[in-house]
Amino acid sequence: MRITKTAVLFSSLSLLLSLSACKQPSNEQPEAQGPVVSVATPDVKKSEAAAPQEEVLIDDSDAAEKTVEITDKDFGCIRDMQPVRGMYVGNLLGNIDATIAVANSEEGGVYPPGTVVQIVPSEAMVKREAGFNVATNDWEFFVLDVSAEGSKIASRGGEEVKNPFGQDCLSCHAQAELKWDMVCETGHGCDPIPITRDMIVALQKTDKRCAPMELEDVDKQAxxxxxxxxxxxxxxxxxxxxxPEAAEATEVAPPAPEADAAPVKEGEGKQ
Known part of the structure; x- marks a missing residue:
């Protein structure tokens, strides 16, 4: 299942949920067709009063129980996902509204299964089904080989997955405060990454899976x-x-054992 396109990417990262507004009834009154007749209101006893209508709740628990299947085809153009404060988010199970709600919450929250979070095209984290991995809060980390033909999963998993700088993904994301569900942003408690915002924007613009974008001088320099x-x-x-190899090669050899002294003959060494 490919991630549905909705907006911009990690460099912009400000995203809005669109909610349908209820249509308000018109204030216009129909033209009177005859005299208004006043009808007496019957005296209704309390016991005869209609019971309040029961609220209908939609059960979406099935989404939480689904197994999140992930293949190469699930990772497309990063800019096809929803931009939120410099990162892109999506949801492989279609529950994008819940993903965006958590991403935009000032109080944080737990991302729903199927959530995809990307900052750069070659790395991603996906929220798996409950119980997938307690150590990672059920996140699975991905390193991707990206080309014009699409994506190839180079590595996936938990603490064994490392970024191009040799750091394992989990050790970085585990620093985030609990309420941010291991998603690192400025102020979330994670160590800063070694690349600048301009570099991130340039990487997003040059995602080989996306339509080409014209680069500005700042992008080229980055x-x-x-x-x-x-x-x-x-x-x-x-x-x-x-x-270690150099140290081993230059290691000083242990000194040779001293030879036994020759026995002194009788009379030698005496004056």
Missing amino acids: LGNLGKLIEGVKAQAAAAAAA
């Missing part, structure tokens, strides 16, 4: 800086991996 940042991180990772 992408250039991002490339340098990634190369620096790769160099640091390579140096860290090579350090």
Whole structure:
């Protein structure tokens, strides 16, 4: 099931729920066709009063019980999802209104199953069915290989999933305050990510799954800086991996054991 397109992306992230307003009755009175007749109101006893109509509640519990099936095809153009304060959200089970309500709540809340949250095209987190993974609050993390042909899931799961900077997703998202349901935004308690807002916007604009967008100079500069940042991180990772081998190669060999002293003959060494 593909995520339904509704708005903009992670760089803008301000999104509104549209609610249908009830049509108000007209104040115009129909033209009188004859004399108005006053009808006496019968005296109704309390016991004869009509019982209040019972409120009808819609049971949507089935959505919470559904298994959230996720394939490559569920990840399309990031800009086809709903933008909320710099991130994009969707819902694979169609419960987008509930997802947006939590995303826009100043008090936070628990996202409904099927919720998809993305900041950049190559990473996503999806809310799975209740009981999927207690350690992740039932979130599953994804790293995606993105191309013009679509998405390929490169890795998925919990703490074993790492971002391009070598950090596991769970350790970052677990820092969020409980009320934010592990979704990181400014002020939610998570450590800042190493990329700037301009870089994020540029990545959203250059999602290969989307229709091309014209880049501004600030976007091009941000992408250039991002490339340098990634190369620096790769160099640091390579140096860290090579350090143990270098230390082992330069390790000083233990000194050779001392040779036994030759026995002293009688009379030698005496004056």
